[in-house]
Amino acid sequence: MSDFVAALPMYDWPEMRSEVDAQWARLRDAFRQKGIGAPQTIARVNADLRPVEGGIRDAAGKVIAPDPATLPPDELDFHGLWLHPALLFAQTCWGPMELGLSTHVQVIGQPNYDAFEGGQGELYSSALVMRAGEAPSVGSPSEGSPLIPLDILRGKHFTFNSLDSMSGFIGLTRDLEAMGESLDIFTARSESGGHRASIVAIAEGRADVAAIDCKSWALAQRFEPAAQAVKVVGWTGRRKGLPFITARSTPEPVKNILVDLLISLGAVGTTVR
Incomplete structure (x- = not known):
């Protein structure tokens, strides 16, 4: 052993x-x-x-x-x-x-995150996802800058995997702060326990938006049926993976x-x- x-x-x-x-x-x-x-x-x-x-x-x-x-x-x-x-x-x-x-x-x-949309070398970003039909789908910015649709996110229920998650909570918090905003744009917040659980919660209508790291989002598209009811409406900025x-x-x-x-x-x- x-x-x-x-x-x-x-x-x-x-x-x-x-x-x-x-x-x-x-x-x-x-x-x-x-x-x-x-x-x-x-x-x-x-x-x-x-x-x-x-x-x-x-x-x-x-x-x-x-x-x-x-x-x-x-x-x-x-x-x-x-x-x-x-x-x-x-x-x-x-x-x-x-x-x-x-x-x-x-x-x-x-x-290396080159294989995933939203990734570049050692850097990754998180896809901001909502139920399909609630906002236009967008691709990851080529330069890796944040793409945060404040008008779409404001007043929504934000769900996240854990408070100590860079991809699911901290990264979005910092991007909002850089824009002069905060998580207070959301009317409700809840902890899901995992990125996959966040996607399911959105698909089932128990939450409205989540930040899912780009590799987890790629896995969800392969394996999680609920991901078919969810679309990418924005992206956090790229950070170290x-x-x-x-x-x-x-x-x-x-x-x-x-x-x-x-x-x-x-x-x-x-x-x-």
């Missing part, structure tokens, strides 16, 4: 499991060829994470996350994963990173091997030394 933990949770939709597993197998085998004992499979639930007796602690010994063994075994606590001392490789969001996660992990690369990370305690030589392999595999748009 490997001493390390790895996961790719950010786009691990049920319909994507085989593709995500194949992505990990490619990375795992490359890591092992360089002498890094990567785990056979990625963690998808708390039960897959190694126990940490007494809870996960920071460098000063303060408990910053509970022992995964004490959490619901069939769920996945993202922060428990990201903060796990044995974390070899995972993907996170810049929202949690800005809110404190960055002090406990090391960024090793930025994925979801970074690949390793634990702060990962030794520098191991981190450098990870970075080099990500480059050689073409898995990143940019890397961090």
Whole structure:
């Protein structure tokens, strides 16, 4: 059994499991060829994470996350994963990173979003979606600037995946503030728990608008029937996409091997030394 933990949770939709597993197998085998004992499979639930007796602690010994063994075994606590001392490789969001996660992990690369409308290299944007027929559909601006239709959004019910999400909440908040506005343009706000759930809520009439990162929007168009009832009416500005990370305690030589392999595999748009 490997001493390390790895996961790719950010786009691990049920319909994507085989593709995500194949992505990990490619990375795992490359890591092992360089002498890094990567785990056979990625963690998808708390039960897959190694126990940490007494809870996960920071460098000063303060408990910053509970022992995964004490959490619901069939769920996945993202922060428990990201903060796990044995974390070899995972993907996170810049929202949690800005809110404190960055002090406990090391960024090793930025994925490439060229394959998705709204993406360019390491940058991605979020599609602002509403029910079809309520506003004209628009494409992503070529220069990556925000396209925020205030007249259409004002007075609507905004739903978002989580408060710490850059793509679903923070990015739009910042774009509105740059325009001299705020989330107060919406008459109601609600947390859906996930981008896919936001799309379903809009299609079912329980909300009016959401910001969906461009890769999740592409997945929704492939796999989520409710996406057929939803259209893109605007875009947030482009920002750095979801970074690949390793634990702060990962030794520098191991981190450098990870970075080099990500480059050689073409898995990143940019890397961090």
